[in-house]
Amino acid sequence: MVDIQVPGGPVERSAEILTPEALEFLAGLHERFASRRDELVAARAGRRAEASRTGRLDFLPDTRDVREGDWRVAGAPEDLKDRRVEITGPTERKMAINALNSGARIWLADLEDANTPHWENVVGGQVNLADAVRGTIGFTSPEGKEYTLKPDIRHATIVMRPRGWHLDERHITFDGRPAVGALVDFGLYFFHNAQALLDRGSGPYFYLPKMESHLEARLWNDVFTHAEKTLGIAHGTVRATVLIETIPAAFEMDEILYELREHASGLNAGRWDYLFSIIKYFRDAGADFVLPDRNDVTMTAPFMRAYTELLVRTCHRRGAFAMGGMAAFIPNRRDPEVTEKALAKVHDDKRREAGDGFDGSWVAHPDLVSICDEEFTAVLGDRPNQLDKLREDVAVTADQLLDVKSTPGAATAAGLRAAVDVGVRYLASWLGGNGAAAIHNLMEDAATAEISRSQVWQWVRNEVELDTGATVTADLVREQLADVRRDLDGTPHLDVACELFEQVALAEEYPDFLTLPAYERI
Ligand SMILES: CC(=O)SCCNC(=O)CCNC(=O)[C@H](O)C(C)(C)COP(=O)(O)OP(=O)(O)OC[C@H]1O[C@@H](n2cnc3c(N)ncnc32)[C@H](O)[C@@H]1OP(=O)(O)O
Numbered sequence: 171m172v173d174i175q176v177p178g179g180p181v182e183r184s185a186e187i188l189t190p191e192a193l194e195f196l197a198g199l200h201e202r203f204a205s206r207r208d209e210l211v212a213a214r215a216g217r218r219a220e221a222s223r224t225g226r227l228d229f230l231p232d233t234r235d236v237r238e239g240d241w242r243v244a245g246a247p248e249d250l251k252d253r254r255v256e257i258t259g260p261t262e263r264k265m266a267i268n269a270l271n272s273g274a275r276i277w278l279a280d281l282e283d284a285n286t287p288h289w290e291n292v293v294g295g296q297v298n299l300a301d302a303v304r305g306t307i308g309f310t311s312p313e314g315k316e317y318t319l320k321p322d323i324r325h326a327t328i329v330m331r332p333r334g335w336h337l338d339e340r341h342i343t344f345d346g347r348p349a350v351g352a353l354v355d356f357g358l359y360f361f362h363n364a365q366a367l368l369d370r371g372s373g374p375y376f377y378l379p380k381m382e383s384h385l386e387a388r389l390w391n392d393v394f395t396h397a398e399k400t401l402g403i404a405h406g407t408v409r410a411t412v413l414i415e416t417i418p419a420a421f422e423m424d425e426i427l428y429e430l431r432e433h434a435s436g437l438n439a440g441r442w443d444y445l446f447s448i449i450k451y452f453r454d455a456g457a458d459f460v461l462p463d464r465n466d467v468t469m470t471a472p473f474m475r476a477y478t479e480l481l482v483r484t485c486h487r488r489g490a491f492a493m494g495g496m497a498a499f500i501p502n503r504r505d506p507e508v509t510e511k512a513l514a515k516v517h518d519d520k521r522r523e524a525g526d527g528f529d530g531s532w533v534a535h536p537d538l539v540s541i542c543d544e545e546f547t548a549v550l551g552d553r554p555n556q557l558d559k560l561r562e563d564v565a566v567t568a569d570q571l572l573d574v575k576s577t578p579g580a581a582t583a584a585g586l587r588a589a590v591d592v593g594v595r596y597l598a599s600w601l602g603g604n605g606a607a608a609i610h611n612l613m614e615d616a617a618t619a620e621i622s623r624s625q626v627w628q629w630v631r632n633e634v635e636l637d638t639g640a641t642v643t644a645d646l647v648r649e650q651l652a653d654v655r656r657d658l659d660g661t662p663h664l665d666v667a668c669e670l671f672e673q674v675a676l677a678e679e680y681p682d683f684l685t686l687p688a689y690e691r692i
């Protein structure tokens with residue numbers, strides 16, 4: 171008998187979610203899969219160190235048969251055939267309703283980049299998802315505004331994103347060991363909703379983040395198969411879209427789809443974590459891997475083009491959906507000038523993706539749904555997707571995926587200041603329970619904040635010279651941090667945010683994820 175404890179204690183409506191049966195189901199997942207997860211996460215460091223030492227990664231020789239073989243992923247269920255617009259957002263109650271009502275085809279219900287895993291958010295997110303699945307979700311704002319699902323419209327199909335493999339959930343323990351965050355998020359959602367979703371003509375659909383190898387995808391596939399069998403749900407009911415958002419995963423797109431082929435729906439070009447991963451992977455590999463200011467690195471940089479072209483090519487060859495990523499520009503309903511610029515940038519981004527062959531893309535805000543829809547509809551016409559656009563013209567090499575040094579742009583003092591400023595502001599927001607925030611009119615979340623702090627770490631390590639002639643040193647960063655702290659005086663959680671920023675941007679030993687030390691502080 172596994173000893174199941176919930177040190178997180180009761181929160182609003184937790185009794186509906188943390189039922190004895192649901193906890194037993196989680197214990198079963200934990201027993202079967204937690205140690206494999208530990209081994210896979212531990213294996214990441216060795217591969218990373220070797221890539222950094224050699225400055226190389228390559229397609230795997232052992233899986234050539236998979237890359238060259240003729241196989242396809244499972245067909246799409248009806249409500250995943252048209253994915254031209256997907257709105258992402260946290261599972262907070264009001265935003266959940268707004269997302270479902272937004273006109274987007276899909277709502278990526280995010281327990282990951284956009285979520286702080288406060289226990290209230292973890293459980294509250296599951297409460298909101300269960301109500302959303304059943305169509306009963308409602309909310310009254312403190313100002314008295316009523317939110318309900320609009321009648322007579324198609325509500326967005328729910329695709330839930332659990333945490334990545336690296337995070338624990340310490341508010342549930344099994345034999346004294348913290349639960350695996352990803353298994354808690356997946357397990358609770360699947361346990362409570364898989365059958366209810368099927369009864370409504372949908373299904374249990376997932377986005378899978380931050381994987382670094384096809385073996386991690388195999389683990390997810392085994393989790394799905396076990397969960398389906400345990401609850402008597404037909405094998406192959408789950409559909410998963412995998413974010414290709416780490417540099418090693420870009421070398422294993424075929425293999426990842428192959429492992430999940432009975433459950434796979436597609437791949438997504440998660441551009442922000444991808445940039446973070448490249449910096450992280452090659453942070454100590456020398457000047458060839460040093461990127462310019464974050465805002466200079468656009469999707470037209472050669473290495474980003476190589477990545478997205480390869481993703482579309484790989485997906486369509488396998489009958490899988492190729493999903494575009496997030497333009498970080500967001501409108502500001504109080505500032506028409508900001509809004510106009512944001513809309514133009516998002517138009518450009520979605521137009522490029524639709525032209526490249528993507529089947530749909532992400533938006534961060536309801537006011538952007540119509541733009542993404544317009545750009546994809548202009549290319550798709552009456553077709554629900556463009557899986558038939560095979561992109562046989564594309565041939566991408568390892569060198570192209572790793573060609574960071576051809577990225578135009580410069581490392582500037584303003585860029586350094588922005589990285590410190592955004593990093594601290596985001597951490598303060600995250601600590602307060604908001605994992606996504608509008609900062610200087612850009613959407614910031616865990617992935618974009620990872621770029622900021624990793625870039626600072628890399629610039630210090632490589633003694634990068636800025637446009638002003640100054641060399642980036644830990645002392646220079648500390649000066650910037652002191653300025654930012656003065657600017658933000660009075661911001662909730664500022665002291666801890668600054669301490670954390672210093673830790674994740676300047677520690678000699680680079681922390682793998684900023685959310686790991688940050689989780690210790692909530
Ligand atoms: C790298 C990646 O992983 S990207 C995916 C993860 N990131 C995300 O999902 C971020 C999603 N976006 C957001 O969280 C928000 O848009 C933010 C935090 C960036 C900005 O939010 P706000 O400051 O509230 O924006 P704003 O004030 O313009 O919102 C206007 C309305 O739109 C709603 N809204 C804004 N974004 C969303 C969204 N993504 N989903 C649903 N509703 C939304 C707000 O709740 C608000 O509703 P109301 O008028 O009923 O009060």
Ligand SMILES: O=CC(=O)O
Pocket residue numbers: 283413415439440441442443444495496617
């Ligand atoms: O999850 C998406 C990303 O860009 O990161």
Ligand SMILES: [Mg+2]
Pocket residue numbers: 283379413415440442443617
């Ligand atoms: Mg991401």
